[in-house]
């Protein structure tokens with residue numbers, strides 16, 4: 001299976017946020033990654049030899065660990081979302097090829113050699129990584145160092161035909177983008193981006209902040225994917241979370257609350273994450289790229305609490321909730337967007353009034369067989 005054998009239909013589907021990673025073997029994903037580099041013209045623009053690209057991608061694959069969430073499939077999904085966003089937002093005509101290469105390669109490398117335990121654990125357990133990086137984003141520093149270790153191998157060096165200046169730009173950009181995936185810096189990075197929104201200019205250095213935001217959005221975008229893609233990812237994430245909290249309990253370390261199997265459920269975990277982390281990021285990006293509103297990517301949760309309460313919401317309150325939001329027209333579609341153990345979510349299609357536009361997700365109680 002080579003990149004030449006990938007059909008036009010798959011190539012097009014690969015550009016969309018609805019791409020389903022679960023349908024593909026890892027060997028096939030390696031080929032699809034080659035397609036992304038090829039179809040963004042990186043091979044010609046940077047004189048990347050196909051063999052060097054294959055070696056590089058294979059080494060990247062080998063440096064992801066066999067763990068529930070932060071594995072090669074996560075690497076593929078994040079890179080594919082980045083690729084999809086580049087096409088959706090027409091970034092090929094807004095940013096330079098160097099910037100696009102930085103973003104795609106950062107996405108690819110952003111979790112290299114992730115051990116399955118987060119920074120808080122690294123620091124509390126005083127692991128080698130925490131010691132090496134003085135408790136400062138130990139994981140992200142490590143992912144980045146591993147990436148440049150791979151690129152330092154001559155047979156994997158996809159940057160070898162670039163000028164020193166270009167190499168420096170790419171190295172600097174990748175370091176910034178990968179370090180930006182440390183979620184403890186989420187608000188800092190989002191607020192900086194928000195502050196430059198009203199006068200955002202693609203041609204000055206502000207666009208560097210956008211590059212970080214694009215990598216961050218891609219990194220945490222599982223919930224923006226179709227339900228059948230997102231749901232297994234949540235199981236993987238919780239498996240890794242619970243594994244960490246079990247180890248913390250065993251070693252007498254502080255237990256990370258959002259990873260504690262005794263405290264966390266699927267709805268409780270996702271409600272706050274979607275509401276307070278994912279949506280604010282998507283909302284800012286949509287301001288810059290209004291076209292994203294019409295994509296399958298973005299949806300807005302109701303301005304009510306959809307957390308554990310959704311268990312008790314009945315058909316009647318479903319209707320009541322709808323009519324209680326003044327000033328908007330709703331069309332309930334049959335698009336199921338989310339399932340917890342008790343409820344099915346239906347997408348409420350976008351409605352325009354007073355030039356405002358929303359897409360909502362409403363949860364309705366429905367027994368799942």
Ligand SMILES: Nc1nc2c(ncn2[C@@H]2O[C@H](COP(=O)(O)O)[C@@H](O)[C@H]2O)c(=O)[nH]1
Nearest residue numbers: 111181183219220221222223237269270273
């Ligand atoms: N509760 C949820 N947390 C999520 C989800 N997707 C991502 N995350 C968190 O963000 C970081 C992302 O950074 P990474 O570079 O480590 O991948 C991840 O570790 C989770 O903590 C989600 O859907 N729900």
Ligand SMILES: [Zn+2]
Nearest residue numbers: 078110111219
């Ligand atoms: Zn990640």
